[in-house]
Amino acid sequence: xxxxxxxxxxxxxxxxxxxxxxxxxxxxxxxxxxxxxxxxxxxxxxxxxxxxxxxxxxxxxxxxxxxxxxxxxxxxxxxxxxxxxxxxxxxxxxxxxxxxxxxxxxxxxxxxxxxxxxxxxxxxxxxxxxxxxxxxxxxxxxxxxxxxxxxxxxxxxxxxxxxxxxxxxxxxxxxxxxxxxxxxxxxxxxxxxxxxxxxxxxxxxxxxxxxxxxxxxxxxxxxxxxxxxxxxxxxxxxxxxxxxxxxxxxxxxxxx
Amino acid sequence: xxxxxxxxxxxxxxxxxxxxxxxxxxxxxxxxxxxxxxxxxxxxxxxxxxxxxxxxxxxxxxxxxxxxxxxxxxxxxxxxxxxxxxxxxxxxxxxxxxxxxxxxxxxxxxxxxxxxxxxxxxxxxxxxxxxxxxxxxxxxxxxxxxxxxxxxxxxxxxxxxxxxxxxxxxxxxxxxxxxxxxxxxxxxxxxxxxxxxxxxxxxxxxxxxxxxxxxxxxxxxxxxxxxxxxxxxxxxxxxxxxxxxxxxxxxxxxxxxxxxxxxxxxxxxxxxxxxxxxxxxxxxxxxxxxxxxxxxxxxxxxxxxxxxxxxxxxxxx
Ligand SMILES: Nc1ncnc2c1ncn2[C@@H]1O[C@H](COP(=O)(O)OP(=O)(O)OP(=O)(O)O)[C@@H](O)[C@H]1O
Ligand SMILES: [Mg+2]
Numbered sequence: 058x059x060x061x062x063x064x065x066x067x068x069x070x071x072x073x074x075x076x077x078x079x080x081x082x083x084x085x086x087x088x089x090x091x092x093x094x095x096x097x098x099x100x101x102x103x104x105x106x107x108x109x110x111x112x113x114x115x116x117x118x119x120x121x122x123x124x125x126x127x128x129x130x131x132x133x134x135x136x137x138x139x140x141x142x143x144x145x146x147x148x149x150x151x152x153x154x155x156x157x158x159x160x161x162x163x164x165x166x167x168x169x170x171x172x173x174x175x176x177x178x179x180x181x182x183x184x185x186x187x188x189x190x191x192x193x194x195x196x197x198x199x200x201x202x203x204x205x206x207x208x209x210x211x212x213x214x215x216x217x218x219x220x221x222x223x224x225x226x227x228x229x230x231x232x233x234x235x236x237x238x239x240x241x242x243x244x245x246x247x248x249x250x251x252x253x254x255x256x257x258x259x260x261x262x263x264x265x266x267x268x269x270x271x272x273x274x275x276x277x278x279x280x281x282x283x284x285x286x287x288x289x290x291x292x293x294x295x296x297x298x299x300x301x302x303x304x305x306x307x308x309x310x311x312x313x
Numbered sequence: 314x315x316x317x318x319x320x321x322x323x324x325x326x327x328x329x330x331x332x333x334x335x336x337x338x339x340x341x342x343x344x345x346x347x348x349x350x351x352x353x354x355x356x357x358x359x360x361x362x363x364x365x366x367x368x369x370x371x372x373x374x375x376x377x378x379x380x381x382x383x384x385x386x387x388x389x390x391x392x393x394x395x396x397x398x399x400x401x402x403x404x405x406x407x408x409x410x411x412x413x414x415x416x417x418x419x420x421x422x423x424x425x426x427x428x429x430x431x432x433x434x435x436x437x438x439x440x441x442x443x444x445x446x447x448x449x450x451x452x453x454x455x456x457x458x459x460x461x462x463x464x465x466x467x468x469x470x471x472x473x474x475x476x477x478x479x480x481x482x483x484x485x486x487x488x489x490x491x492x493x494x495x496x497x498x499x500x501x502x503x504x505x506x507x508x509x510x511x512x513x514x515x516x517x518x519x520x521x522x523x524x525x526x527x528x529x530x531x532x533x534x535x536x537x538x539x540x541x542x543x544x545x546x547x548x549x550x551x552x553x554x555x556x557x558x559x560x561x562x563x564x565x566x567x568x569x570x571x572x573x574x575x576x577x578x579x580x581x582x583x584x585x586x587x588x589x590x591x592x593x594x595x596x597x598x599x600x601x602x603x604x605x606x607x608x609x610x611x612x613x614x615x616x617x618x619x620x621x622x623x624x625x626x627x628x629x630x
Contacts, residue, residue, distance in 0.1 A: 064425070064427070067424040067427065070421065071410070071424070074417060074420070075410060075413065078413070079412075146409075150374075151404065151408040151422075154374075154397065154402035154404065155398075156393075156394040156398045156426065157425055313375045
């Protein structure tokens with residue numbers, strides 16, 4: 058059976074009504090995080106590093122950090138939160154007593170993770186704009202990029218979560234997967250200046266690299282068409298593949 | 314019960330040759346079951362008998378290895394969404410959204426059924442009144458007692474005004490007052506025309522609430538009927554209980570001319586007979602213990618259940 062958009066939306070609504078309870082508390086740290094990053098780098102590290110990738114360090118960091126915050130927004134949602142709903146709260150078992158089907162659950166959760174990614178990434182982006190680090194209007198293209206970031210990391214996390222049987226694995230996911238991505242995906246230093254060509258090819262496998270490169274292009278206003286095409290293909294292709302895996306997994310977990 | 318009418322009307326649930334295997338384990342082993350419209354049907358059976366698995370197959374989230382299930386005359390394999398739109402399920406374990414209030418939980422659930430806002434408002438008020446939740450309408454679920462949480466779980470399954478209500482152990486772990494209150498709600502629903510299918514480990518509950526019961530063990534339906542009929546067909550009408558060792562038992566029952574069905578659990582001996590007075594006289598005349606405590610009572614569904622499913626118990630005629 059295929060997705061029923063209205064049922065997927067009902068799943069989304071469930072999460073939204075939970076979130077509407079706590080959004081003020083969730084959003085507040087969300088605004089502070091980028092402020093801390095940017096001021097620390099701006100007045101601290103940035104004072105020692107005059108320039109990186111041909112621009113002030115804080116400006117170099119901005120587009121990558123916007124993607125990272127979208128990545129984090131999506132990841133928390135589809136890992137710990139999905140796992141709790143799946144195993145402890147049994148929310149999905151309850152949904153499946155109504156006309157909702159596993160595909161709707163998956164679609165609704167991905168949509169919700171995308172929403173959270175947009176809220177996280179979007180608020181970070183606003184701060185970056187306020188700091189004058191995002192040249193308008195072309196850097197507005199970072200908004201669709203952070204939504205794609207949300208889609209990609211929602212798909213990765215979901216494929217992981219529905220195939221995992223203890224909550225302990227999620228700390229591996231964060232420390233052994235997301236943290237290295239955060240450090241080695243062109244966010245803190247330009248990969249192409251530091252890596253040998255062989256390693257640059259290897260780095261192309263890293264999921265976060267592609268959104269970061271697209272965000273950088275949006276901020277700088279110049280992009281290479283083949284590279285943008287490759288980045289978009291990677292993001293959409295990997296998301297599709299992982300969603301198919303997640304779909305099989307969630308069916309196996311919810312029906313028998 | 315209007316048996317003649319029931320048999321004419323199309324059954325709400327019709328199960329033929331239902332079989333389900335999980336790996337090597339057979340959970341449901343060839344069940345045929347018909348639930349006519351408007352009755353309360355109780356599925357009884359020991360832990361692991363296959364009750365929940367059967368229910369899950371009825372609403373289409375577990376897929377039979379073989380066999381066929383029709384609900385409202387529709388094949389569940391093909392009409393999952395439309396069938397589930399017309400039924401409500403209370404799961405064995407509550408699945409509530411703990412930080413939200415009962416009202417908010419009901420609203421979320423109503424959206425799963427795609428109900429519109431006006432309808433949701435009306436239905437939420439109706440259900441909060443029906444299950445007497447109004448005093449706790451705005452209290453987060455995590456602060457509610459087990460009884461209130463269970464009532465809310467049942468309210469959720471009624472949100473779409475279901476024609477078929479499936480309750481998996483609705484009263485397990487509840488105090489007697491809450492159980493009584495829930496029974497009256499279930500009766501009210503049935504009297505309004507809904508069909509109820511429930512599972513329970515409480516035989517008194519089944520006896521009082523259900524028009525028909527089916528007993529499952531090891532995935533097989535081994536007995537079925539109205540509670541009174543089932544009792545009459547399976548065991549004699551009187552039961553006496555006493556404590557004695559097997560050796561004592563042999564002596565007490567020696568020379569007895571009437572037919573007795575025995576069931577022993579440890580020291581406890583239960584005897585089912587047509588006329589308990591004669592049996593009690595016989596036992597008393599042979600007992601050396603003048604104080605021997607004998608309980609005489611009518612045979613209940615619990616006795617039938619134990620006689621039919623009590624694998625760890627010693628049985629005999
Ligand atoms: N998804 C599953 N995978 C493997 N085995 C399962 C699965 N679901 C149920 N079983 C097994 O099938 C059998 C029947 O389980 P079921 O939950 O239907 O019993 P039940 O009658 O509801 O028991 P209880 O009274 O304890 O709730 C059990 O042996 C159980 O372990
Ligand atoms: Mg069960």
